[in-house]
Amino acid sequence: MSLKKTLSAGLVAGLASGVVGALVLWLMLEPILARAIALEDTGGGHHDHGAHDYSEPLVSRAEQIVGGLVTVLVVGALTGLAFAIVYYKLGKRLPGAHPFSRSLLLAGLGFAAFALAPALVLPANPPGIGDPDTVTARTWLYAATVLAAVALAAACLAVGRITTWPAPMRGAAVCVLAVVGAGVMLWWLAASGAATPEGFPANLLWDFRIASIVQLALMWLTRGIVFGWLIDIRTQSTRRSMVSARSVA
Numbered sequence: 001m002s003l004k005k006t007l008s009a010g011l012v013a014g015l016a017s018g019v020v021g022a023l024v025l026w027l028m029l030e031p032i033l034a035r036a037i038a039l040e041d042t043g044g045g046h047h048d049h050g051a052h053d054y055s056e057p058l059v060s061r062a063e064q065i066v067g068g069l070v071t072v073l074v075v076g077a078l079t080g081l082a083f084a085i086v087y088y089k090l091g092k093r094l095p096g097a098h099p100f101s102r103s104l105l106l107a108g109l110g111f112a113a114f115a116l117a118p119a120l121v122l123p124a125n126p127p128g129i130g131d132p133d134t135v136t137a138r139t140w141l142y143a144a145t146v147l148a149a150v151a152l153a154a155a156c157l158a159v160g161r162i163t164t165w166p167a168p169m170r171g172a173a174v175c176v177l178a179v180v181g182a183g184v185m186l187w188w189l190a191a192s193g194a195a196t197p198e199g200f201p202a203n204l205l206w207d208f209r210i211a212s213i214v215q216l217a218l219m220w221l222t223r224g225i226v227f228g229w230l231i232d233i234r235t236q237s238t239r240r241s242m243v244s245a246r247s248v249a
Helices: 003-041 061-093 099-121 132-160 167-190 202-248
Strands: none
Touching (some): 061 099, 099 132
C-alpha cells in the first residue's frame, strides 16, 4: 500500500471521526457546557481568581458552538493523517493477521495513550473550573503522561513480539507489564495532578468528564474502524489485481 493511498484512507477516517466527535459535542457536551457557563455567570461555581469582566464577550455563544464543531472536524482530519503515517511506518509490526485488526489495535493504543491516560491523571474540567496559574504545570504533566503511556505501549508491543517465547507466555507478560506499568505511571503522575475542584456540582462535573471521554473513545473507535476497513478493501483489491496480472501473463 502506497503512502498516498494510506494518507487518503487516514483523511477519510479522520473526517469520519471528526463528524462523530462533532455529533457528540453537539448532543452530549454542549448541554453540559451551557449549564456550566450559566453556573459560572451566576457565580455558582465558587471560583474566583480576581476581578471579573462582565462586558459583552467578543464571540457570541453561537459562534463558539460553530467554532467548536469546526475545530473537532479539523482535529479529526489531522489526527487521521497522523494515524495513517504511524500505521504506514509501523503497521506490519503490529500483531494481527489483517489490516483491519491492526488498525483497531493501533486505535486502541492511541486512545489509551492520548486520551485515557491523560483523563485519569488530569480529568477534563468544564468552564469555571481550573486555576489559570497552573496552565503551564498542567501542560507539562499532560505531556509527561502521554510520553509515559506511549513508552508503556511500545514496551508491551516489544514484549509481544518476542518470538522465542510461547504465545501464552507472551500474552501473560504483556498483561502483567501493562497492569503494573499503568499502575506505577498513574500512581506517580496522578500525585501531581489537579485536585478535585470544590464548590462545583459533582454531578455536572462528572457528566462533563464522562461525556468528554466518551467523545474521544468514539472518535478513536471510528478512526480505527473506517481506516482498517478502507485499508483492508484496498489491500484485497491490490492482491486481486496482482493475481489477475499473473494469470494474464
